[in-house]
Amino acid sequence: MKKIIATMTVASALFASPMVSNAAFGDQNLRSGMKNNDVKQLQQVLKQKGYFKNSTTTTYFGSITKQSVVNFQKANRLAVDGVVGSATFKALKVAGSNQSSNTVTAGSKVLKQGMTGSDVQKLQQILKQKGYFKNSATTTYFGSATKQSVVNFQKANRLVADGIVGPATWKALGNSGSASTTSKPSSSTNTASSASKLINTGKKYLGVKYVWGGTTPSGFDCSGFLDYVYKEALGVKLPRTVADIYKVGVSVKSPSVGDLVFFETYKPGASHAGIYLGKGKFLHSSSSKGVGISEMSNSYWSQRYLGAKKINY
Template sequence: MKKVIAALAVTGILLSGPINSEAALGDQTLKANMKHQDVVELQGVLQKKGFFNSNHRSTYFGASTKRAVMNFQKKNGLRADGIVGANTYKALSLTKKTSSQVKAASSKTPSTLVSVAKKYTGVPYVWGGNTPKGFDCSGFLKYVFKEGAETSIPRTVADIYNKGTKVSSPQVGDIVFFQTYKKGASHAGIYIGGNKFIHSSSSKGVTTTSLDNSYWSQRYLGAKRIIN
């Protein structure tokens, strides 16, 4: 018997305490302080089940999300640790992503976002437009971020401006903002590098413009980073 125990200890099968299957699942596990697109889906499911009360969903797994998960776990007889692993995924009726699916999701980079944006070059400007048949400036951003980064952003420029992290110098994939017909952010585009940005212009539709352009340079407000 002693030999068996020793062998188990050497192979790592014998542990000092109970196995926490929720916390030992690796990259696919969702837990507090993580930032991942799957958190948005998690919050939506918890909301439908009456455990997540906030109308604001994001990729961040914060205190309110953890509390909702713990309440759900208690209700369903699970270990209430606030960690979404195999057992909690199953109880939520969510399909746990494989490592290859997670890798595919993480391949959505700022460069991917820019590539998606560029393919809509020439689409006409349409007030209130949010499809490839016609975009206004914020409709274009929302559509491209959904397709190119699997990220949901607000519908208006003013609301987008209140989201994300302010940066001193834009990098590829950041959103650049401008003050045009009213005080505050009222126009925006995606920075593509080379001091240029792509946007839906009321005069040209989806087009690429230099930040040095005399009209836009005088109205530039700054940049925000939505995706890392």
């Protein structure tokens, strides 16, 4: 009993302030079905970051709390299991906590159409500085013009284009540079550069044999190849399986160079993926040929194509 009380005391300390501590959460995670004050404090932090949508918080970890955790995990490239363990606690501290002096101070507040306030005007000012808000004057009202400006910014920065300013959009507003009203956002150049690095790195391993479960240049399976290339080229860690990579990606109607293309092969759902090279070709590690380049129009791949997704770097 003393051990349980001590563990819960540590948990409470984690949420003592709006910033979650880096401290470990003992041996106890928070998950569906639990009921205690730590759950309520978790909900409060998720609410501050725009993920918990209920008007009030409770001490019960139910389906709404789990979905809020899942959404947070997806946005922060974590294992998407709805369980709050040490990695999720750490991310809860990091997400939205490093706002620069040029960003909106209310960076953890979700803004959407219909809202009013000084935060909306600050948002418009930043969007105007970056060339997205075209009105001559800014206001405190989040109307259709503001929403369209946000959508355009989100599309240019490879975000979910829903017109809602949540943590991911705040972060991009702070890191995408200060484009003028007559120039393109610097993120366009950064995106092209990242795609080029990704492809050039991947092509270095053309001919490497396929190995089930392989994660190194001595032999790659499909997801092992993608993860290795992303880490080497961009310092990005991908989930281990194609199914999980598919979950964290942002769907697009058609792939751009550097996007991932997904296929349904030996089991239902996404089970194979590759890096889109443009002109209908993609780079991947197949079980028959190892690392190579294939045509999307190939009869085998075209019949199994699921769609394309962007991975936010």
